[in-house]
Amino acid sequence: MRKIVCAILIGASFFGCESEENAETNLQTTTKFEKIISDNKAKELYLNDQNTRLSKLGKTDLSLEDKASYFSITTLKNYVANLEGVANSQDIEITGVNFMFGANENGDRTVFLMPAINNSTNIYNMSFSIIEGEIKPFKQISKSLLEVENGSTDSDLILSTNGIISYNDAVVLFNEYQSKYIESIAEEIIKPYYTKSAWYSLNEINNYIDYLENVESEENITINGVNIFYGVHNSNHHRYPNDQTIFLLPTQSDNEQKGVIKIGVKAFQNILLNRVTEERNISSLRVADEFNLAPPPRDCEPDCPDDKPDGE
Numbered sequence: 170m171r172k173i174v175c176a177i178l179i180g181a182s183f184f185g186c187e188s189e190e191n192a193e194t195n196l197q198t199t200t201k202f203e204k205i206i207s208d209n210k211a212k213e214l215y216l217n218d219q220n221t222r223l224s225k226l227g228k229t230d231l232s233l234e235d236k237a238s239y240f241s242i243t244t245l246k247n248y249v250a251n252l253e254g255v256a257n258s259q260d261i262e263i264t265g266v267n268f269m270f271g272a273n274e275n276g277d278r279t280v281f282l283m284p285a286i287n288n289s290t291n292i293y294n295m296s297f298s299i300i301e302g303e304i305k306p307f308k309q310i311s312k313s314l315l316e317v318e319n320g321s322t323d324s325d326l327i328l329s330t331n332g333i334i335s336y337n338d339a340v341v342l343f344n345e346y347q348s349k350y351i352e353s354i355a356e357e358i359i360k361p362y363y364t365k366s367a368w369y370s371l372n373e374i375n376n377y378i379d380y381l382e383n384v385e386s387e388e389n390i391t392i393n394g395v396n397i398f399y400g401v402h403n404s405n406h407h408r409y410p411n412d413q414t415i416f417l418l419p420t421q422s423d424n425e426q427k428g429v430i431k432i433g434v435k436a437f438q439n440i441l442l443n444r445v446t447e448e449r450n451i452s453s454l455r456v457a458d459e460f461n462l463a464p465p466p467r468d469c470e471p472d473c474p475d476d477k478p479d480g481e
Contacts, residue, residue, distance in 0.1 A: 201380070202376055202377050202380035202455075202457065204373065204377070204457050204458060204459040205380075205452050205455060205456065205457055206416065206452065206456050206457070206458045206459065207451060207452050208437075208440050208451060208452060208453055208454050208456070209440075210456075210458070211398075211400070211416055211418070211437065211440075211454060211456040211458070212437075212440050212441055213400075213403070214398075214400025214401060214402070214414065214416055214458065215398060215400055215416075215437075215441065216441070217400060217401035217402070217403065218398075218399045218400050218401045218413070221358065221401050221411065222350070222354065222358075222399070222401060222413065225354045225357055225358075226349075226350070226353060226354065233434055233437065233438050233441070234434060235277070236278070236398055236399065237396035237397065237398060237418075237434060238278075238279050238280040238330050238396070238397040238398075239330060239394055239395070239396050239397075239420075240282075240328075240330065240394060240395055240397070241393055241394040242378060242381065242392060242393060242394055242395070244328070244394075245374065245378060245395065246378060248266075248282060248328050249266070249371055249374050249375060249378075251325060251326075252266070252284050252326070252371065253371060255284070255299075255326070259299075261286065261304070262286060262287070263284045263285065263286060263371065264285050264286055264287055264294050264368075264370060264371075265284075265285050265294060265368050265369050265370035265371050265373070265374070266282050266283070266284060266285060266368070266369055266371065266374055267282070267283045267284075267285045267294060267296045267309065267366040267367070267368050267463070268280050268281075268282060268366060268367045268368070268369070268397065268415055268460070269281050269282065269283055269296060269309060269339070269342070269343065269365065269366045270343075270346050270350070270364070270365050270366060270367075270399075270413065270415075271329075271339070271342030271343055271345065271346045272342060272345040272346040272348075272349045272350060273342065273345070274345075276345070276349050278346065278350065278399060279329065279330055279342065280330070280397045280415065281327060281328060281329040281330070281334065281339060281342055282327070282328040282329075283296035283297070283298065283307060283326065283327050283328075283339065284296070284297060284298075284326055285297070285368055286304075288306075288308075292465045293310060293368075293463040293464065293465045294368045294461065294463065295307070295308060295309070295310075296308075296309050296366065297326075298324050298326045298327055298336045298339075299324050299326060300317065300319055300320060300322070300324065300336060301319055305317065305320070305336060307336070307339065307340075307343075309343070309365045309366045309463055309464070310362075310365070310463060310464040310465065312347060313343075313344045313347055314340045314343055314344060315340070316336075316337040316340050316341075317336060317337065317340075320335060320336035320337040320340070321335045321336075321337045321338075322335055323335050324336070327339050329342070343365070346365065347365075351363045351365075358411070360411070360412075362464035362465070363413070363464070364409070364412045364413040364414065364462045364463065364464065365463065365464065366462070366463045367414055367415050367460035367461070367462055367463075368460055368461040368462070368463065369460060369461075377417070377457050380455070381419050381455065384419075384455060390421060391421055392419045392420065392421055393420070393421055394419070394420055395417045395418065395419050395420065396417070396418045396419075396420050396434060397415050397416070397417055397418075398415065398416055398418060399413060399414075399415055400413075400414050400415060400416050400458070401413055401414065402414055409462050412462055413462075414458065414460060414462060415458075415460065416456050416457065416458040417456060417457040417458070418434065418437060418454060418456050419454075419455050419456075420434055436453070436454055437454060440454070
């Protein structure tokens, strides 16, 4: 006897019910991206964040849309292309992109993007910008960072949800996250390191975008962006136990809502409300995770860098 299951596919505005065999076949037609996780895994990361982080801060009434940091596909493609151009023209070995954890002036979490290079000891992929023609490290393993002279000029290398920002703007977001989301719960969640960034290589980001474009072509939909949500790994994770992470949820505008609410977010909301069977380990939402996180993993000990403000 075949099971009949219901799942929301990205770009669909309604539940599609079909046999489990047919559902699995349809999901397997698309070119793979190796860091796609299951819908239930995305739900687990999201609920872990709610239960172990936000609940301790009294932030239990935020909507799903309020928690999302959105970047359009076009914006991401242009940003990566710009980094590749900088790497070639200035002979900089950019290893990838750090999705930096930040908080805005209202205390709401956000994500901003920075290019990464290997630090001198190759322990982690260090963020950086270019100020007056020189590489300026943005050491995200530090507890806090200092604004720098001439750091208020945009260099086209740091991308926020509101567009390009300066080095000093990024410092403000970074320090605000430290204050609001690390120091405020450090007595309850005692860890040798608190994650502040998630890294993908340039190839991985390009491959994920290619993957989504293949989904568009095969399913005749338009994926216009990616929502970034915070999550937390399980306490028994092999490398990042109880560490903060993020995951990427592709989305399509809902014309009825004029793009304010995105299809994909709606689908994820239904999964959070247990409207999708718990038995199936499918990836209908095409959520990407499995980032390299920083500060460094614990296997750097006893030679881990000091967690001090930059410049000390």
